Amino acid sequence: MDPLSPRVNSATRNPKMLSTSPETARLRKLQLVGILCGFGAGAWLGAAEAPTKLVKLGVSPLVVSLLMVVGVFLARWSFPALIRGTGQMRNDIRQAPHLIVWGILAGCLWAVANTLTIFAIRDIGLSIAFPLWNINSLLGIFWGYLLFNELRDAGKLRWLSVLGGALLMFTGATLLAVASSAQSPAAHPFRGIAAALAAGVLWGTMYVPYRKAYLTGMNPLSFIAFFTIGELGMMLTLALLYGGGPDALFHQLELAEPVLFWLMLGGFVWVIGDLFQQYAAKYIGISRGIPLSNTNQLWGLLWGILVFGELRGLSPSLYAQVIGGSLLMAAGAGAIALSSVGAKEHARWKQAAEREAQRYKVDAAYVQAALSGRDAVTNASSATSTRNPSDSDARPAPQSSRSWLDYLLVIAATTIFITLTVLARAPNLSLNWPALVALAAAMVIFLLAGAVALWKTTRFN
Amino acid sequence: MAEKSATQKSAGIWTSILTDAHFWVPVIVLIAGLLVLQWIR
Numbered sequence: 001m002d003p004l005s006p007r008v009n010s011a012t013r014n015p016k017m018l019s020t021s022p023e024t025a026r027l028r029k030l031q032l033v034g035i036l037c038g039f040g041a042g043a044w045l046g047a048a049e050a051p052t053k054l055v056k057l058g059v060s061p062l063v064v065s066l067l068m069v070v071g072v073f074l075a076r077w078s079f080p081a082l083i084r085g086t087g088q089m090r091n092d093i094r095q096a097p098h099l100i101v102w103g104i105l106a107g108c109l110w111a112v113a114n115t116l117t118i119f120a121i122r123d124i125g126l127s128i129a130f131p132l133w134n135i136n137s138l139l140g141i142f143w144g145y146l147l148f149n150e151l152r153d154a155g156k157l158r159w160l161s162v163l164g165g166a167l168l169m170f171t172g173a174t175l176l177a178v179a180s181s182a183q184s185p186a187a188h189p190f191r192g193i194a195a196a197l198a199a200g201v202l203w204g205t206m207y208v209p210y211r212k213a214y215l216t217g218m219n220p221l222s223f224i225a226f227f228t229i230g231e232l233g234m235m236l237t238l239a240l241l242y243g244g245g246p247d248a249l250f251h252q253l254e255l256a257e258p259v260l261f262w263l264m265l266g267g268f269v270w271v272i273g274d275l276f277q278q279y280a281a282k283y284i285g286i287s288r289g290i291p292l293s294n295t296n297q298l299w300g301l302l303w304g305i306l307v308f309g310e311l312r313g314l315s316p317s318l319y320a321q322v323i324g325g326s327l328l329m330a331a332g333a334g335a336i337a338l339s340s341v342g343a344k345e346h347a348r349w350k351q352a353a354e355r356e357a358q359r360y361k362v363d364a365a366y367v368q369a370a371l372s373g374r375d376a377v378t379n380a381s382s383a384t385s386t387r388n389p390s391d392s393d394a395r396p397a398p399q400s401s402r403s404w405l406d407y408l409l410v411i412a413a414t415t416i417f418i419t420l421t422v423l424a425r426a427p428n429l430s431l432n433w434p435a436l437v438a439l440a441a442a443m444v445i446f447l448l449a450g451a452v453a454l455w456k457t458t459r460f461n
Numbered sequence: 462m463a464e465k466s467a468t469q470k471s472a473g474i475w476t477s478i479l480t481d482a483h484f485w486v487p488v489i490v491l492i493a494g495l496l497v498l499q500w501i502r
Contacts, residue, residue: 198493
């Protein structure tokens with residue numbers, strides 16, 4: 001039995017104990033890390049669409065989506081593999097093998113949702129489709145509350161912050177979407193609306209497996225490995241089914257050869273954003289993590305306007321919509337970021353985690369360590385040893401070293417990326433380079449700040 | 462003996478997954494999403 005467990009379990013029953021223990025300080029730290037990760041996710045996920053704007057060939061949107069997913073898959077096995085080796089992943093699987101199913105399921109949900117958005121944009125245009133699928137954050141709040149005890153015992157003020165913030169963001173997103181798209185094709189409005197709503201429901205529900213995994217203790221880097229397998233498998237199936245079979249797909253892939261690099265670069269950027277999103281879901285829950293990640297629309301718009309010169313020559317009213325929408329989104333994100341998880345609510349999270357541990361017979365020490373951002377496997381395996389709990393509060397346990405397999409995977413993934421870089425054709429577009437450098441610098445700052453905070457506080461656990 | 466124990470453990474995991482209401486929420490949503498996709502394309 002972990003020496004921490006009796007204390008944690010009593011705190012679950014009596015939340016007041018948490019407010020006077022070192023757990024409170026740890027909880028605050030983890031929340032700050034989670035908020036930073038949520039904003040980082042927004043910046044990187046928003047930038048992930050930028051490379052795809054360089055693609056002007058007549059490649060089917062399904063193939064564009066498939067190639068991005070291939071990029072995501074490869075990127076998972078590039079530098080993230082160095083952060084935490086495959087050995088650690090095997091340990092996670094040994095502790096909670098059922099989470100493989102959840103990871104693959106989440107990847108399948110993402111792939112179907114992404115494909116639906118392609119059809120929604122085709123039928124009703126981005127301006128209507130985007131706000132419709134943005135309901136995912138409201139659905140995330142609902143699932144978080146219903147299934148994982150999020151926002152329970154949180155108090156009226158926190159409810160107001162989260163729900164009000166999400167609604168502000170939704171309104172802001174609607175304004176931005178209307179302003180950023182002048183097109184309004186409505187060949188099949190009903191089908192388009194159904195597709196956009198279904199995409200929102202799928203994406204909102206995708207966070208159920210995310211939260212499930214983190215309540216049970218899986219590391220985000222392990223989870224994302226299974227996620228990308230599900231995503232690639234489902235996307236390939238959809239591309240084959242709806243793309244006209246293997247021959248037609250192969251022909252499309254040949255056509256896309258000069259732009260493979262840009263699409264896979266989009267996938268690479270997306271993986272970093274998604275990793276941040278996973279850590280946000282882990283440390284601040286899905287009810288707060290998803291709305292913060294949804295600031296990606298704001299970043300996407302910044303890339304479009306500043307780097308690619310979109311929305312040039314707009315009317316003053318449209319500019320007002322863009323500015324108003326952006327301010328609303330920022331205000332909503334701020335409200336959610338300020339709504340911290342209190343001791344009472346965190347105790348309810350722990351109850352949900354205990355339910356998972358009991359149902360799937362996962363080591364309680366593993367689950368509790370993971371919830372506290374510590375090396376779950378080391379904590380679980382050393383649970384029987386005598387240890388001063390305060391030591392583990394201050395210093396997360398060390399990680400095991402990487403194996404030859406990790407280096408082989410990194411070399412293989414990097415070689416593919418370098419080969420694609422050589423094959424890539426420079427885009428024939430006028431770009432605003434100073435703006436591109438400024439936005440890229442902002443992303444690097446988020447990456448460094450997030451990575452340092454995660455390393456210092458959790459050692460990427 | 463060890464093989465039998467591994468098989469029992471695997472069966473136990475699947476029973477836990479399939480009897481977990483949380484599992485069926487995303488599964489049903491996924492199936493509904495695939496049906497919508499089939500309808501709109």
